[in-house]
Amino acid sequence: MRLEGRRIFKGKATGEVLYTEEDISFYGGCDPETGEIVEKNHPLQGQSVAGKVLVFPTGKGSTVGSYVLYALKKAGKAPLAIINRATDPVIAVGCIISEIPAVDKIDIEKLRTGQRVEVDADNGVVTILD
């Protein structure tokens, strides 16, 4: 299946989906050294975003969150790609400065944790491979 959206930041990636219906605040909500979601009661609490195609509705919280994505990239713990329903400025800026492929305006309910997907951010397209 092919889902069409909009490019936020260019690049291509293929990998496994980590999905949540809850918004993510990277500042304070994600450990910048390990990639683990640490926000209390978040559905992804205890799971790492490292090396995943991270799918969530939108970002929330402080603009310092952009730098947390940058820290994850430097630590080798960044998501492979980010897919949103509507990307907010904190996530958009974070993806640009850390060069993480990102798309939004995607019907994210079609995705679920564990699926393999190909993200072609240049064209704003996500393809479900299995």
Add this chain to the structure above:
Amino acid sequence: MGLELTREEQRMLDGEYGKATRKAMEIITTLGEIYGANRLIPVSSVQIAGVSYHNLGEAGLEYLAEMAEDGKVRVLTTLNPAGMDLTEWKKHGIPEDFAVNQQRVVEAFAKMGVITTCTCTPYLIGNLPHYGEHIAWAESSAVCFANSVIGARTNREGGPSALAAALTGRTAEYGLHLDENRYAQVKYEVQAELKGTDDFGLLGKVIGDRTKKKIPYIVGIKSATTEELKSFCASVATYGGLGIFHMEGITPNQTPVPDETEIVTSEDLADARDALDDEDAEIDFISIGCPHASIKEIARIAELLDGKTVAEGKTVWITTARPTKDLAIKMGYYDKIERAGAFLVSDACCAVAPLKGRFKGLMTDSAKACFYARGKNKFKTEIRTVEECIKEAIS
């Protein structure tokens, strides 16, 4: 995409002006596309946030160092507070390793040509836009002041997007740059006498908590000082996420007056005060200067502290911008404050300095400072007038 670029803007995006400018232009154009802007517009002034090493961390610093390799600001650009007084930090108990890293952050900004003012009140010390001017400011209290009190035009920028505007001299035309997004949406009738920065901070909390991002048109305020307005701006931005408000007879922007009306009574203000007062607060820290104190406020505090002594076990920080501190030194205010055992701290404030665990309870005149003292530093808080704060300090 609807976003059209000029030839020069396209060249920035293509990397002809170097790596940092390309990255900056990617940020500006992406935000423009997300918000449906049709074009970019020049900005004449930038205020950058994200300066305290405490918030930035090593990764943020690395990003700034990378941008500083070939990035240079194109317009007047000033800087938010750092985590410490850049010269007297030792005296204030800031750890050496933090100081070293904080200096590296400030140096990275300086290398890009940013004027390292380190204040949240750029409009008090030389970065003062005029009515109608398009600017790109971060620092929520200053954004609110610029849009509302001055009538300049800026969105609520974040650290990286403000830096991007500085490096390109551009921002995307959306949000608060456009007339239609600046008009009032709900009227607030204030039926209470307000006096002092603490009262104006409480009004900011009442309206901020209630307004759910709707732009307020406030009536019933007979007069307000610049200091009271800066306190209100900080509070309404902190509690309500607002970038603009209108205050009848006081702020300059034109707007239709909304029909929907909310009433603010003195009981509402008292409730807000109760909400910020922790019953069991044990006050060992008194701080005034959130947003940074003006020279007028410092003169008053110096008068109150003259010949007095700060009580054993209490620490007092009066926070301000460096040029204001220099002026306070020249006028003898610094000596009066410091002789009493209080500190006149420049470049920093109680919200961004690494103070967690150092104090139990903060007394301040600032509703915004209460928010950060509780959330970030786990202090208990009490909000009082400046006079009451100083009285507490010397009792």
